[in-house]
Amino acid sequence: MLFSVLTLFPAEIRPYLDGSILGNAQRAGIVRFRLVDFREFTDDRHNTVDDRPFGGGPGMVMKPGPIFDAVESVERSFGPHHRILLSPRGRVFDQAKAVELGRESRILLCCGRYEGFDERIREGLEWDEVSLGDFVLSGGEIPALAVIEAVVRLLPGALGDEESANLDSFMDGDTVDHPHYTRPRVFRGMEVPEVLVSGNHRAVEAWRKERRIRLSELRRRRNGFQRDI
Numbered sequence: 001m002l003f004s005v006l007t008l009f010p011a012e013i014r015p016y017l018d019g020s021i022l023g024n025a026q027r028a029g030i031v032r033f034r035l036v037d038f039r040e041f042t043d044d045r046h047n048t049v050d051d052r053p054f055g056g057g058p059g060m061v062m063k064p065g066p067i068f069d070a071v072e073s074v075e076r077s078f079g080p081h082h083r084i085l086l087s088p089r090g091r092v093f094d095q096a097k098a099v100e101l102g103r104e105s106r107i108l109l110c111c112g113r114y115e116g117f118d119e120r121i122r123e124g125l126e127w128d129e130v131s132l133g134d135f136v137l138s139g140g141e142i143p144a145l146a147v148i149e150a151v152v153r154l155l156p157g158a159l160g161d162e163e164s165a166n167l168d169s170f171m172d173g174d175t176v177d178h179p180h181y182t183r184p185r186v187f188r189g190m191e192v193p194e195v196l197v198s199g200n201h202r203a204v205e206a207w208r209k210e211r212r213i214r215l216s217e218l219r220r221r222r223n224g225f226q227r228d229i
Contacts, residue, residue, distance in 0.1 A: 001104070001155060002032045004074045004081060005144055006067065007111040008049065010035035013141050022149060025158045033148075034074070041069035050114050059115035067110060067121050074108060081108035083127050084147065085117070086140030090129030093143070097130070098150040109147060111140030175216045178208040 007013060016022070017033045025031045039047045043065065050060035075081060082104040091097065101107060110127075122129075132143045152158050181192040195207045 001030070001152075002034065002078060002081075002106045003148055004034045004036060004078065004106070004108045005111065005148075006036050006038050006070050006074075006108065007139075007141055007144070008037060008039055008113055009111075009139070009141055010037050013145060016145055017148070021158060022152055025152050025155065028157055030155050030157050031152050034078070036070055036074060038066045038070040041066040041073065053115065057115075061115050062112055062117045062121065064118045064120045064124070067117070068124065071108065071110070071125060079106060081106040083125065084109045085122070085127040085129045086111055086131070086143040086147075087117070087129045088131050088134075088136070090131040093130050093132055093147060093150070095150070098147070098154060101147070101151045102154045107151070109140070109144040111144050113139045174220070175212050176219055178211040178215070 005013070014035060017035075018026070022031070022033075026033065039049055042048055048063070049066050050062055053059070053061045071083065082101065084101075084107060086109060130143070130147065132146060137143065181196060185192050185197065193207065195203050198204070
């Protein structure tokens, strides 16, 4: 799988892509990352990528030219991509979306900055708009990394244990994972539940299922909605 990331700050996100699971997936040939600085697609000596908004108002707006040119250059070289615009208007990213994106062979993520994008970037290019949630960041780099990691860890061979991804939270809808424990058995007076050291695998699985259901219901209540389990 190829990820092409349009960003003004490639040097800031490259170390994360080269570490841990993402780095291992690259070295195994499972995934490739191309970081494209769209400042390189400007047409003035100051490499200007933003300008004042028509109609007035605070802040600066991303100019359409550099982004159009960057997208078209990437796709001429590497073929059509599934284009993702990191935007507050987008669908909130979730595990189901990660699974969906995992079926793509090439994904392009466009990271904005400043007050937002010139609307013609949306009108003139076909995008899948994605958001991490109802909060504001200074740019799209952190959301892009979140999308990349969520997708890559689902790819065959990316994790040491293939079953790990299948058992993650939200892989079976909106259910979160059960609690986990490891050694020592007692830590500062807190003990591991007896069932987990009983050796009774059927009882362990029943306990884990009950905990997944209970924790998922608590999460739904905290988030302000109810759903039948």
